[in-house]
Amino acid sequence: MSHPAETNPHGLNAVFGDETEPLPLFNAWYAEAAHAEPYDHTAFALATADANGRPSVRMLLLKGADENGFAFYTNLNSRKAAELRGNPHAAICFHWKNLRRQIRIGGPVTPVSDGEADAYFASRDHGSRVGAWVSLQSSPMASRAELEQRLAELQAKHPEGDEVPRPPHWSGWRLRPSEVEFWLHGGDRLHERLLYQKTGDGWERSILYP
Numbered sequence: 001m002s003h004p005a006e007t008n009p010h011g012l013n014a015v016f017g018d019e020t021e022p023l024p025l026f027n028a029w030y031a032e033a034a035h036a037e038p039y040d041h042t043a044f045a046l047a048t049a050d051a052n053g054r055p056s057v058r059m060l061l062l063k064g065a066d067e068n069g070f071a072f073y074t075n076l077n078s079r080k081a082a083e084l085r086g087n088p089h090a091a092i093c094f095h096w097k098n099l100r101r102q103i104r105i106g107g108p109v110t111p112v113s114d115g116e117a118d119a120y121f122a123s124r125d126h127g128s129r130v131g132a133w134v135s136l137q138s139s140p141m142a143s144r145a146e147l148e149q150r151l152a153e154l155q156a157k158h159p160e161g162d163e164v165p166r167p168p169h170w171s172g173w174r175l176r177p178s179e180v181e182f183w184l185h186g187g188d189r190l191h192e193r194l195l196y197q198k199t200g201d202g203w204e205r206s207i208l209y210p
């Protein structure tokens with residue numbers, strides 16, 4: 001990707017802008033990614049660590065980004081959920097290949113409210129709501145037939161058009177960012193990096209070497 005020659009007062013590419021907090025730039029890049037990425041610009045990697053500090057990472061879909069943080073949903077009996085309960089800090093990373101951009105975000109996580117989880121669950125299509133009941137996510141499964149049996153039972157209980165309540169084992173978390181790094185591809189691997197770090201009541205901006 002070519003870089004516009006124009007830079008901001010920090011000597012950074014103009015696409016970084018001059019915002020004193022990271023959310024406006026996140027929103028701008030996210031909106032651009034919505035057009036640039038053919039499959040799903042909401043996908044990100046979520047890194048968690050267990051109580052011994054051993055990390056694990058997997059892809060998720062972002063379901064909200066605002067001044068309160070970055071929300072995602074999952075099965076509360078999953079590995080990630082167990083790790084987040086034991087160590088409520090996480091890091092997430094978006095990579096938009098077509099834009100050659102990356103955003104890394106880290107910070108503490110807290111569960112979303114029941115009301116919020118209910119509202120998001122209700123917005124999902126019927127199949128996904130049934131699926132949330134059927135999957136014992138991250139638990140060993142004897143065979144695919146076991147899953148299909150559970151699915152048939154749930155479909156009989158909640159046929160298409162039926163209201164499907166949110167399972168008690170399904171909800172979300174919100175990561176409240178304490179640092180956000182924007183990365184932009186540069187020639188000769190001399191990429192550009194802008195880091196925002198939370199201070200008491202604001203954000204500190206620094207430029208990092210590639």
Ligand SMILES: Cc1cc2nc3c(=O)[nH]c(=O)nc-3n(C[C@H](O)[C@H](O)[C@H](O)COP(=O)(O)O)c2cc1C
Pocket residue numbers: 043056057058059060061062072073074075078079080081137138
């Ligand atoms: C693009 C993509 C998006 C995904 N989105 C979600 C999601 O939003 N929530 C979720 O629980 N799993 C999602 N998954 C599945 C997870 O990557 C993972 O397999 C699952 O959550 C179990 O992870 P765990 O065993 O570490 O808890 C997604 C996978 C991919 C490839």
